[in-house]
Amino acid sequence: MKVFALLGLALPFVAAKVSYDGYKAFHIDTPEDFDHVEAKLQDINYVSMACESNHKGFDIAVSPESLAAFEKLGLKVDVLHEDLGADIALEGTLSPYVSARKEADVGLAAAALPDLSYFNSYHQFQDHLDFLDDLQAAFPSNSEIFTAGNSLEGRPIQGIHLYGASGPGTKPAIIWHGTVHAREWIVAPTVEYMAYKLVEGYQRGDAKVKAALNSYDFYIMPVVNPDGFTYTQSGDRLWRKNRQRRSSSSCVGTDVNRNWPYQWNIPGGSSTNPCAETYRGASAGDTPENQVLTNHTLSVGEAQGIKFYVDWHAFSQLILLPYGYSCSAKVDNLSKQMALAKGVSQAIKAVNGLDFVYGPTCETIYQTAGGSNDWVADIAGAELAWAVELRPGPGGSGGFVIPPSNIIPSGKENWAGMLRLFETF
Ligand SMILES: [Zn+2]
Known part of the structure; x- marks a missing residue:
């Protein structure tokens, strides 16, 4: 009875799922x-x-x-x-991910790696958490799950921390964030595929992967905007921002990637309109998600130093270096970053023939303010701080909405790019 009463109350306020039929x-x-x-x-x-x-x-x-x-x-x-x-x-239905480990209740013993069929479909948020749990369980002596904090609606902003022979917290950090823009669905499984390859390669004794994991601590967070991501599946497939409401407007959401507290109010690099897709927030760093990410990144940076940061996005096939806020300001090590990005781009192309253009954000696309890689470069002191835009290309068919048959090719090409980087930096 109570359930029906609640439903009855809630129904008039539940918006229908947005349809893009005929668009x-x-x-x-x-x-x-x-x-x-x-x-x-x-x-x-x-x-x-x-x-x-x-x-x-x-x-x-x-x-x-x-x-x-x-x-x-x-x-x-x-x-x-x-x-x-x-x-x-x-894009297909969101096939449920069945955790073999949970089903078998294997307890503390090391479990098998998650099944690669996970990458045959897109997934609900909980499946992403389960996948990371299973990856961790398969690599118990070299990994831990961490929760950096919670989103506005209380979902965990979670990641997997991978480390090599000398244990956790002793090496410079590599930090990867994904899905800050909720609708960029190819990002989370691509990042998860690369996390899988790190674990699988280390266990197999692959020399390159072992060298990378023995030299760096990886903090991999496939979904840093879980509220927005969940809403792309329940409400609007094209939702980008978080789900924060402002008293000044009936529009919902702040662009967490215009909210980083550095060069936040540069004119032209974001929007002051709460209805805009690039709304920057009322003040720098005023989204719960950004606060979680800055706190986590600073604490890792202070303890270990940050070698390499990537904010993974889609689409357009770009490797974007600092800075976004200015086209004239240059990072000190720009020529080194350009050389490394060139190598990554070549390694990506060698897999499936796709071109990834690289360069400083402002010159390559447009001015952005309050973006992650500027903050991570200048405030957290990362040696390299990039944003990578995954497939498809800028004029290519598909945009944010591409079939799940792209997941493994996207994972493979970017994994090749990262392996090249680990060898060369
Ligand atoms: Zn994006």
């Missing part, structure tokens, strides 16, 4: 006339499809009722999705 998505080329194109789009009903706004083009999904008007504009476009709703359906 057609485009990449619009805007070599010189970005503002002109933006003005033309004023009366078109569309959703932005970009990870980072940039002046080299727009990626947008146009609603069915605006399609005719959009096509009349005669813009130079590539089609990303003929029917976004149909392509969302092609």
Whole structure:
């Protein structure tokens, strides 16, 4: 009775899941006339499809009722999705991940590695936590699960800490964050695939992997925005931000990757409008998720130093170095970072032939403010602090919504890139 009463109360307030059926998505080329194109789009009903706004083009999904008007504009476009709703359906169902370890109740003994079939589908948030638990259980002497803190809605911001022969906390750190932008679904399984390869390679005795794990402590967090990620599955597949409400606005969400407390209020690098996809928050670092991430990163940095940080994103196939906040400021070791990024890009290309463009964020895409890699470089003192945008490419078909058959190829190509880096830095 109580359940029905609660449901009855809740139902009028439950929003229906957003449908993108009939939305057609485009990449619009805007070599010189970005503002002109933006003005033309004023009366078109569309959703932005970009990870980072940039002046080299727009990626947008146009609603069915605006399609005719959009096509009349005669813009130079590539089609990303003929029917976004149909392509969302092609992402498939979220197959439940069945933990063999939990089923067998193996207790403290080292368990088998998780089954690679995990990477055949996208997953719910809890499955991501279970996968990391299983990876840890398969590598009990060289790993631990850590919770850096909780999201606004109370979900754990969790990761796996991997280390080599000399035990935890003694080597410089490599920190990877994923899924700060909730809709970038290819990110979490790509990062998890690389975590899997670190464990699997170490156990197999692979010399390169053993050298990497014996030299660095890895802190790998596949989903740092769990509230947003959960909402992409329950409410809106294209949700980007966290789920924070502000008293000043009815719009929900802050872009956690415009909220880092460094060079936060540079004009043009983020938005002050709570309804915008790049809303930076009311003050620097005022999202619970950002506070968790800055505290964790600072404590690791103070204890061990940070060799390498990556904030993994999608899409566009880019390797972005500091800085985003300025196109004229240069990091001291830029030429070294450029040489390393070139090697990573070449190693990625050798796997599946994909081109990953590399360079400082501001020059390569556009000015960004309050972004993670600037903060991690200058405040946490990381030697290398990158953002990597995974597949597909900028004008390529798919955007954020690509079939799960991309997961293992994405994992393999980026793993090759990281292996090259571990050998060379
Ligand atoms: Zn992103």
